Amino acid sequence: MNEEQSKKSIEALGEFGLIDHLTANFQHQNPATVYGVGDDCAVIVRDENSYSVVSTELFLENIHFDLMYVPLKHLGFKVISASVSDIYAMNARAEQVLLGVGLSSRFPLEAMEEFYEGVRNACTFYNVDLIGGDTSSSSKGLMISITAIGSVNKSDIVYRGGANTNDILMVSGDLGRPYLGLQILEREKSVFLANPTIQPELAPFDPLIKKQLMPEARKDIIGLLSQLEVVPTSMIDISDGLASELIHLCTKSKLGCIIHEEKIPYHEDTMLVASEFNLSPLTCAMNGGEEYELLFSVTQADFNKLKGNPHFTPIGYFTEELGIARLMDQSGAIHEIKAQGWTHF
Amino acid sequence: MNEEQSKKSIEALGEFGLIDHLTANFQHQNPATVYGVGDDCAVIVRDENSYSVVSTELFLENIHFDLMYVPLKHLGFKVISASVSDIYAMNARAEQVLLGVGLSSRFPLEAMEEFYEGVRNACTFYNVDLIGGDTSSSSKGLMISITAIGSVNKSDIVYRGGANTNDILMVSGDLGRPYLGLQILEREKSVFLANPTIQPELAPFDPLIKKQLMPEARKDIIGLLSQLEVVPTSMIDISDGLASELIHLCTKSKLGCIIHEEKIPYHEDTMLVASEFNLSPLTCAMNGGEEYELLFSVTQADFNKLKGNPHFTPIGYFTEELGIARLMDQSGAIHEIKAQGWTHF
Numbered sequence: 237m238n239e240e241q242s243k244k245s246i247e248a249l250g251e252f253g254l255i256d257h258l259t260a261n262f263q264h265q266n267p268a269t270v271y272g273v274g275d276d277c278a279v280i281v282r283d284e285n286s287y288s289v290v291s292t293e294l295f296l297e298n299i300h301f302d303l304m305y306v307p308l309k310h311l312g313f314k315v316i317s318a319s320v321s322d323i324y325a326m327n328a329r330a331e332q333v334l335l336g337v338g339l340s341s342r343f344p345l346e347a348m349e350e351f352y353e354g355v356r357n358a359c360t361f362y363n364v365d366l367i368g369g370d371t372s373s374s375s376k377g378l379m380i381s382i383t384a385i386g387s388v389n390k391s392d393i394v395y396r397g398g399a400n401t402n403d404i405l406m407v408s409g410d411l412g413r414p415y416l417g418l419q420i421l422e423r424e425k426s427v428f429l430a431n432p433t434i435q436p437e438l439a440p441f442d443p444l445i446k447k448q449l450m451p452e453a454r455k456d457i458i459g460l461l462s463q464l465e466v467v468p469t470s471m472i473d474i475s476d477g478l479a480s481e482l483i484h485l486c487t488k489s490k491l492g493c494i495i496h497e498e499k500i501p502y503h504e505d506t507m508l509v510a511s512e513f514n515l516s517p518l519t520c521a522m523n524g525g526e527e528y529e530l531l532f533s534v535t536q537a538d539f540n541k542l543k544g545n546p547h548f549t550p551i552g553y554f555t556e557e558l559g560i561a562r563l564m565d566q567s568g569a570i571h572e573i574k575a576q577g578w579t580h581f
Numbered sequence: 582m583n584e585e586q587s588k589k590s591i592e593a594l595g596e597f598g599l600i601d602h603l604t605a606n607f608q609h610q611n612p613a614t615v616y617g618v619g620d621d622c623a624v625i626v627r628d629e630n631s632y633s634v635v636s637t638e639l640f641l642e643n644i645h646f647d648l649m650y651v652p653l654k655h656l657g658f659k660v661i662s663a664s665v666s667d668i669y670a671m672n673a674r675a676e677q678v679l680l681g682v683g684l685s686s687r688f689p690l691e692a693m694e695e696f697y698e699g700v701r702n703a704c705t706f707y708n709v710d711l712i713g714g715d716t717s718s719s720s721k722g723l724m725i726s727i728t729a730i731g732s733v734n735k736s737d738i739v740y741r742g743g744a745n746t747n748d749i750l751m752v753s754g755d756l757g758r759p760y761l762g763l764q765i766l767e768r769e770k771s772v773f774l775a776n777p778t779i780q781p782e783l784a785p786f787d788p789l790i791k792k793q794l795m796p797e798a799r800k801d802i803i804g805l806l807s808q809l810e811v812v813p814t815s816m817i818d819i820s821d822g823l824a825s826e827l828i829h830l831c832t833k834s835k836l837g838c839i840i841h842e843e844k845i846p847y848h849e850d851t852m853l854v855a856s857e858f859n860l861s862p863l864t865c866a867m868n869g870g871e872e873y874e875l876l877f878s879v880t881q882a883d884f885n886k887l888k889g890n891p892h893f894t895p896i897g898y899f900t901e902e903l904g905i906a907r908l909m910d911q912s913g914a915i916h917e918i919k920a921q922g923w924t925h926f
Contacts, residue, residue: 246690255714257690258697264710266676268732271712278712280677280730283628292679292713292728298720299683331611332625334637336726338644345591345602352603365609367616367623368637369600374724375643381681381726383637385625387613 252484274488275396276325276472277386287393289386291322297377305421308347310449311380312354313361314526318475319384320362321453321528325473326395328388329458333359334368336381341373354450362455392467394532397488399470403533405485405493405552406468406542408454411478412506412517415524417441417448419513444505453528457547464541471532479522480575481531482561492560494570495552522573597829619833620741621670621818622731632738634731636667642722650766653692655794656725657699658706659871663820664729665707666798666873670818671740673733674803678704679713681726686718699795707800737812739877742833744815748878750830750838750897751813751887753799756823757851757862760869762786762793764858789850798873802892809886816877824867825920826876827906834878837905839915840897867918 249257259273270287271279277289295315297303303311320330335355339348359366364384424436438445453473461468470489472481478500486493502517510517533554534542542548555562561573594602604618615632616624622634640660642648648656665675680700684693704711709729769781783790798818806813815834817826823845831838847862855862878899879887887893900907906918 246688246693249690251716254693254716258693258716259711259714262701262704262711264712265705265708266710268676269710269712272710273712273714278677278679280712282633288627288633290677290679290713290728290730292681292726293715294681294683294717294724294726296683296717296719296724299717331613332623332635334623334635334728336637336639338639338641338724343591345594348591348599348603356607359607360610363610365611365614365617366604366607367609367614367618367625368635369604369618370638371596371599371603372639372641372644374641376721379639379641379683379719379724381637381639383635383679383728385635 271395276322277328279326279393282387286387286389289323289326289328289388289393290383291319292381292383293319293322295380295382297379302425303378305425306449308350309354312351313358313450314354315380315382316355316358316362316364317451317453317528318526319382320364320455321473321475323384323386324454324458325471325530326386326388327392327458327461327468327471328386330362330364330384330386330455332365332367332385334383335366336370338372338374338379340376340378343378362453392462394468394471395488396470396472396485397490399485399489399491399533399554400535401491401554401556403469403535403554404539404550405495405531405533405554406548406550407474407478407501407529407531408457408547409529410501410503410506411474411527411529412510412520412524413444413447413503414451414526415520416506416509416513416515417444417446418524419515420445420509421448441509444509448526451526451528454530457530460547466534466538466541468532468534471530474527474529474531476525477521477523478531479561479573482573483559483575485531485533486554486561487559489554490558492555492557492562493552494555494562494564497563497565499549499551501549616740621667622673624671624738627732631732631734634668634671634673634733634738635728636664637726637728638664638667640725640727642724647770648723650770651794653695654699657696658703658795660725660727661700661703661707661709662796662798662873663871664727665709665800666818666820668729668731669799669803670816670875671731671733672737672803672806672813672816673731675707675709675729675731675800677710677712677730679728680711681715683717683719683724685721685723688723707798737807739813739816740833741815741817741830742835744830744834744836744878744899745880746836746899746901748814748880748899749884749895750840750876750878750899751893751895752819752823752846752874752876753802753892754874755846755848755851756819756872756874757855757865757869758789758792758848759796759871760865761851761854761858761860762789762791763869764860765790765854766793786854789854793871796871796873799875802875805892811879811883811886813877813879816875819872819874819876821870822866822868823876824906824918827918828904828920830876830878831899831906832904834899835903837900837902837907838897839900839907839909842908842910844894844896846894
């Protein structure tokens with residue numbers, strides 16, 4: 237295989253395929269290791285009744301964030317949101333985070349203080365403790381690694397792969413706003429680069445921009461489900477767009493699914509601003525990332541406990557067709573859903 | 582404060598000062614959090630009798646490693662060694678690791694396969710499970726983050742800050758070889774850059790180079806100490822040079838120490854090659870990093886159980902002088918030890 241071919245093959249594998257490929261030969265040796273690579277978190281035995289869940293994530297400048305419009309304080313908040321969201325996706329409580337920061341000499345101390353202030357605000361907001369860190373200079377740019385740790389009763393843990401046929405697919409909150417926030421920021425960046433004397437007009441879009449710059453993970457959902465005595469059969473957080481997450485749940489659960497376009501919940505800002513950008517709200521929901529809403533499935537019996545709850549919207553159900561996620565549009569036509577999401581490779 | 586001043590202040594703080602400064606205002610909110618930033622690992626309650634320990638670390642191209650002479654397979658092994666070494670430094674068993682990798686498009690799939698083969702060899706060697714990962718493209722270079730997790734009985738955990746006056750300072754193995762390995766690799770790199778037709782002459786130095794490229798953490802020491810019924814009063818792994826680690830133990834234990842130059846253990850290769858480079862072995866031990874030997878202290882009573890054991894060498898003892906580490910040279914003269922180590926800033 238020549239260089240051109242092998243570079244192509246990293247692209248062809250994509251992020252998730254690459255991890256699967258590289259870790260395929262790894263065997264677990266410790267009895268405490270319950271689940272490794274392949275879900276929002278790894279799972280470790282904690283004590284007789286509970287598990288620890290752990291997740292690690294990288295955030296790299298100009299790949300995951302653009303410091304031209306992302307304030308460092310917001311970035312500090314956002315990386316913690318992204319991290320604890322993975323813990324919530326296992327139906328677990330988030331408890332601790334560890335933070336690695338590599339930064340080039342272009343960052344003064346004040347910049348790091350801003351970033352850590354955002355991290356601290358998020359730690360307070362999510363009630364998690366920053367318990368470890370590593371800092372290093374980097375030859376170029378800012379790079380961040382976060383590890384989040386949580387805990388969950390053994391009987392409450394939820395994996396991506398636990399759904400059964402006819403389980404109802406539910407989503408928390410509404411979808412599409414962070415995607416539109418990003419479009420606005422990118423548009424104003426282009427305007428500014430073309431003519432630096434023009435000040436960006438961001439104020440009317442503040443709520444959408446905040447959804448992109450300082451998203452909040454759904455720290456309330458785990459408690460709500462517990463109060464309602466609902467344990468989802470499968471769950472994932474929406475970090476790479478609804479399309480990609482539906483396919484993950486289908487693949488891991490060895491099922492298919494069908495969702496209904498008219499059921500997808502949108503905020504009124506999404507409806508208004510999507511049309512300004514000539515985008516359909518569906519595109520914003522399917523391809524937008526960094527929502528940090530939770531996508532999960534419940535049995536028909538548990539669905540009755542959630543029906544009508546304003547925090548949750550049923551959008552479809554699981555079917556038998558292995559790995560095939562489909563959308564029924566408003567005319568009743570069926571389309572297969574392809575993952576688009578955030579493919580970095 | 583202007584930009585020049587604040588950049589200086591990051592340098593003045595150094596890596597450890599910077600972490601302390603940035604995390605000073607963070608409060609812990611979870612009862613399970615036992616110890617946060619400031620030791621080799623953070624400590625979390627696991628169950629009634631044991632703790633989990635967790636450490637996170639970054640490895641960045643051209644800061645921590647030079648791919649001109651570091652084969653990716655060795656790098657994969659080394660980052661796991663560095664990580665589990667932090668677990669051993671708490672007197673804990675290493676059990677799981679999580680790995681984040683950011684890589685630019687210059688790396689073909691085969692390069693990543695090499696790296697993960699080294700990671701897998703290390704996981705087998707240390708009996709740890711790779712349980713999670715994140716991969717991403719990067720705009721430049723290779724960056725790696727590792728999180729390691731271990732466990733330890735509550736009664737066996739060892740912190741940096743537990744030493745008492747007159748406790749004996751011990752070191753495992755010998756010191757200085759990785760530093761010389763690095764000198765050899767850097768010398769051959771300069772020769773090669775000056776004249777690329779000259780092949781590097783590395784064979785006679787293989788053992789020293791291996792100590793630098795593929796170091797092994799001391800997975801045996803925790804078990805040995807346990808068999809001998811010794812729980813150190815303080816411990817740290819030697820990743821930044823003996824000088825820096827002695828000062829960490831003194832500062833955290835609120836004590837001073839004195840070590841004897843003639844007690845520091847060297848391999849015969851160190852004596853031979855140091856003189857070839859016009860270096861004193863003492864410089865190699867004090868300023869060399871990435872040894873992954875363990876530096877620890879024991880009570881006088883426990884010292885009797887370790888005396889004469891070939892794995893351990895007593896090099897000095899703790900004194901009352903707060904934060905002052907001193908060296909008595911072969912003539913009996915006393916010198917204060919200043920941290921040099923690996924200051925990236």
